[in-house]
Structure formats: structure tokens, C-alpha cells
Amino acid sequence: MFKSGRIKKNINVGEAAKTYLIYAISIILAIVYLVPFYWTVIKAFRNSIFANFPPNMDPLSQTSISYFITNLRTVWGFGDFPLWYFNSVFVSICVVAGSVFVGMLAGYAFARLRFPGRDYLFYAVLATLMIPFPVISIASYVFMLDLNWLSTYQGLILPQIASALDVFIMRQYFLTIPEEVELAAKIDGMRPWQIFFRVSAPMAKPAIAAATIFSFIGSWNNFLWPLMEVHSLNMFTLPLVLNFFKGANGTQIYWNQMMTVNILTMIPTIVIFIVFEKYFISGISMNYYR
């Protein structure tokens, strides 16, 4: 009913100043965040492997599409790059599918089902959010070693699937959905599993979108776990590959090629965000929208 938000007509000077200040800060922050992206893009269109200081920010100087194509070819032909790219995509898709699904089931259980110790269990899950991954990384490594799962897809994927954040997002969202809709479904003849898949889950789309974006970014950018888990080149994921272009032991950094890899790495994240952006805000603000 109050969608327009233009209820107050006389915004006083103080509030106007506040609004301008917020805009100014937002613009500055946007620039701070966007400049590195900008430089990444123009560097990928250059021939020179060197990075100068201060950086040359002119988009027309020394740039050319043919340089970019050359860089792409070089990068794509480097080692098993297509395989590594596939590894990253495959692992991330599995992690997203797994962790969102587990998050939905667990979140629904914590929000709707009644069983003894439910809330304590939920707080325990929530508490794992406070534990940084490096703390449990050694234990996870030894676990994978015992299972003989080092340098395998399941070893890369499964430990990333238990996501307390996804459980939390889903649970909070399910709590905002009126229970009566599910009761109505019961009266209409749906069994509990049908209610979950055909009513509750479709209503939780915004939370699913938010959880998808978070878990995708988490898995796609994950560096530490693949670094520990993967010991053979054919299981490498992109964050590990990026490390090659950084050079080691004083070898030369190929800045233009590295930036090209960066662009290739960013594309899936951007696509995922664009696809789910519509629901994202509603999802992270934990508000059920009709």
C-alpha cells in the first residue's frame, strides 16, 4: 500500500544533506571497487606483459582486440586450461546444487518441524559459521586422506556442501512464509514431500537465489581447500591456475595474460549474479515477498 514511498513532501535541509552524503560515499565506494576491474579489462587488451606504476589508464593507448584474442589463445592453450576450467565449473555446480539442497531441507526442518532439541541443534549449526575454515582444514585433509579421496571430485565437493550459511538463509526465510499456505496444501491433499517441493520450495525462490549466489562465489573462489586437497595437475581449479601466472621464485609475471585469465574467471560469477539478481535482495533481507 505504501509502495511509492513518497509520503513526506517536505524533506528538510538536514535530510537532503544526508541523502547527498550517502550518494557521495556510494559513488566513491563504487569507484574504489570498479577501478581494479577497469584496469583488469584494459590490461587484457594490451600486448605488454609488464605493469607500470602509475598504471596507464587510457583505454585507447596500446590496446587492441587482436592483442586480446592473442592473449586468450595463449591462456586457453596453456597447460590443460580447458580441463581446469571444466573442473572449476563442475565442482562449483555440484557444490551449489548440494549445499542449497541440503540447506533447504535442513532450513525447512529447523523452521517447521517440531522435534526435541531443535533449537539447540540449530544454534550448533549456526556456531560453525564462527569457525574459520583454516581451523578445520587439517582435520578435513586427514579425513580425505583416510578416505583416499585426495585429488578427486568428491574430495573437492563434499566438504564444501555442508554450508551453515545456506541452512541459516533458508531457515530464516521459511520462517517468514505463513504456515497457513502449507496447511491449505495439506487440505488440498498434498503429502508432506509434495508440500515441500511444490509449495514451500517455490515460495522460497528468493532465499534459494541468495544461497545459490553465496555458495557459488564461495566455491568458485575457494583457493585454500583445492590447494590442500589437489595434488595432481589434472584436478586443478581456476584459483590454483591463477597462481601459475603469478609466477614463482622471481620468474616474470605475465600481467596481460593473468588479467585475461581473470576475466575468464569472472564471467560465471557475473552470469550467476545477473540470473538470480531479481530475487537476491529479497532473499538476503529475509523478507517473504508475494
Next chain:
Amino acid sequence: MSVIIQNLSVRYGDKEILSNFNLKVDDGEFFVILGSSGSGKTTLLRSIAGLIPVDSGRIYIDDSDVTDLYPSDRNIAMVFQNFALYPHMKVFDNISLNLKIKHVPKEEIRKKVEEVAKILHISQHLDKYPRQLSGGEQQRVGIARAMVRDPSVFLMDEPLSNLDAKLRREMLGELRSFHEKVKKTIIYVCHDQDEAMALADRILVLNQGRIMQMGTPDDLYDHPANVFVAGFIGNPPMNILECDLEHKDEGTRIGISNAGYIDIDEIVPEGKAYIGLRPEILGMSEKDGLSAIFDYSINSGLNVEVHAKMGETPIRAVIPKDEVSSELRDLKNGEMFHIEVKPGRVYLFDRMSGSLIREVDYGTSRKIKEAD
């Protein structure tokens, strides 16, 4: 179809919401369960629907025991306060979901949905999503969803509470004619006595899981069984004042603390009691009557609703506008005035149990005496 509840007990955690509850709703009846929040009315309705587990007791619908049946197998339909439509489905799918689950042929589904949509004036909305409809339209969809299944019993959980006042009035009439059309048992839960009075064949007043009174709207209005019902039914409801009963000249004097007394001709056992006075039998007087302190008044065109205090107890009087003199009209907040009791029926309730002692016709015979 009739609904019979036998010795029903429902607990929620440690709290017993209903215990050993018994009820019989007759076939074709519009039965309203009236109570404030926490009275157990929603629990009762949801137990009938099978939406919450019951601890003991049996529920029969149409003479068959449904206590252990899944909600959809009870041949009931339910309408919810917040509509509870499926937001991701179009109106048509909202209405037809149950039939689809029951594998009714598509042609028949379309026919049935169009039929109920026509009755409820939502034919033009079948291809829209619920969020594109107004509250009133959404609730019509909710009713259509219930109606399309042709259930034995309709359960309605405050279906009008989320609608604005004007729409609610409209829907009251429509629900009444809907009932006459389908001639099915309707069990309707609400907290609003206006709604209950307007709709019900019979009303059950529920308080903390116990039946306070059950009867026709007129029964409840004219013969409230206790203080609770008296204070619930009527708009505005009856005034309930503490009083002392004392025998006097072959009658009884009803002393209302700090305000005065009225005399009746009947002998009522002496002691502490409550007196119930309908706002409509109270008037304003310049000279004598019960003394009260003026609070404020609300003009409704035909009547003036006067809000005052008698001691610490708030009291309301509904007075025809032409009976209020100009002096009384100018009363200010905090000023003293007198309230007279016009001839009519007053109610005496037991102070301990709250149940009715006696209904007394006040004033008529005494007036004849004075004329001698």
C-alpha cells in the same frame, strides 16, 4: 453433514488448550465459534481439519470417525484468515489443485472451476496471480478453492479479518447467501461478535478452552448465561458493574458502589453480585440517577454513545440523540452527571462464578405504583 466432537483433548507443550471437549454441530448449520485470541477456537477448528495432532478424543464427520484421517481425506475444506493462496500459481491452479491431485479429468476440472468462479464473481481473474488481486478478490479465490471440492463441511478461520470494514460488511451478506445456496455445514471461527451475530444460526462462545454458552444469536443477546458472554455480545457490549443486593420493602435494592442504587420488585438473594446493563437502556439525567463522571461521547448520527466512569468502572450508554438535552450535550471531560436506568431488562450475575442469577424487568411495575 454433522460434526461431532467427543472428549477432545489437545495439548501444546505443557499447556492444555482443550480438555474433554464435547460438541455437536448439526447438518447444514452455520455454526460460529466466537472467542478472543487464546480461547482455543483456532485449535478446535484445526483439530477438526486434522491439521494438528489431538491427544485424545474422537472426531466424527457425517457419522464416520475421521480422527486418524489425513486432512484431505476428511471431506472438509478450509478458508484462512490470510487467504493462504499459493503465490506462485495462477488463480485457476489455486482453485483446481485439489481436483488435479485427485486426478479428476481436465475437462471436468475446467467446468467446475468456471462454475464456482462465476458464483464468486472471479471469472475474469482466473489467469492472474494472487498478488495481482485485491484482498477481497483473494479471499473469494480462497472460498472458491474450498467450494470447488464440494466438501461435507466448510471450515472458516476468520476469513474476513484481513479485509477493510466496508468490504467485510459486503462479504457478510455474501457469505450468508452463499450458505443458503450450498446448504452445507459451515463452522466459522471469529473474534468479532458483529460477524458472529450477523452470520450464525448458532454461536458457541469459547473462553480458555471452555464453552461459556451456546445458542442462537438472540439467545446469547437476550439471555446471556454469564458475565463473560454478556460482556462479549452486543455492540457496544453490556456494562458490567459490581453491586450489592439487599432486601428492601418487599423488593431488592441494588447498590452500585459510589454511584447510587436502583430498586427492583423481585426478591433476589442478598449478597455481592454483578449487574449487567445494556447501553441502550441507559439515559442521561440532570437531577437524579446514578452518578457518573463524563469521559467523552461519539455521535453516530442516530444515537450518541456516551463514555463515562462510574467509580473506576467504565460505562457506556447509547442514547437517542433527541433525548440528550443541550446542557448535557455541553458536558466536559471530568464533569459529574447522572445516568438513569430506563425501564427494561437488567441482569444479575453471581460475583464468584459469574453465572446469571436472574433476569429482572426493571421499572415497569414501580412506575405504575407511583402513578397511584
